[in-house]
Amino acid sequence: MPYKIQKSQPFTISDLRKLEKKEKQTSRQRRITAVRMVMEGYTMVDVAAILGMHRQSVASYIKKFKEHALEGLLTRKQIPGKKPYVTKLQQGELKQLILNTTSAELHFGQEAFWNTRNIQYVIKEKFAICMSREGIRKMLHRMNFSYTNATYVLKKANKEK
Known part of the structure; x- marks a missing residue:
């Protein structure tokens, strides 16, 4: 059974398709594609198989999109890394x-x-x-x-x- 995204989102499928084409970073483009495909009716398992990612990744993208819209979907936490020797x-x-x-x-x-x-x-x-x-x-x-x-x-x- 496909996972439905509520219609209260300000983005339609065609809006997401346009954003996909404009986006230059492939990682962000794949996130938008995953959300769009779920909105079109694909299951998360099918989307994961088509895009070559884990099902849990698709689920987390959907969750971020539902909670924070496009801003939440596209922002990623910066990994802190090792602290420099010299401040x-x-x-x-x-x-x-x-x-x-x-x-x-x-x-x-x-x-x-x-x-x-x-x-x-x-x-x-x-x-x-x-x-x-x-x-x-x-x-x-x-x-x-x-x-x-x-x-x-x-x-x-x-x-x-």
Whole structure:
């Protein structure tokens, strides 16, 4: 026996079909398709078999759609993941340090540029955090820093030229 979605929903089958075509993300498109097919009279088991998903997934999509309409169907919880070693506040402090000073000013040798080895030392001394150089490189990339080759200025032999 097909599972019926109440007619009190503001979306019709044709509305959902239009939304399916407009949606760019396939995962969201499949959710809309599953709800539309159930509204058309397919059973949840049939929809799951046709779309290649588990029956329980179809049931959860229907439940979300009934409770929160399209907004509830399309929103997904963000998976938290592992917490970063360096907090946002510390990253901001590190970013200002990198932007406003050179590694030579902090006595890391004569190099006037920052590299992951110098930043690794700063993080260890300032925040007491041990990070790999690859982890630092990825963190810098997330902070919108990019790698550039160091340039230097040669002493000119003739100042007039």
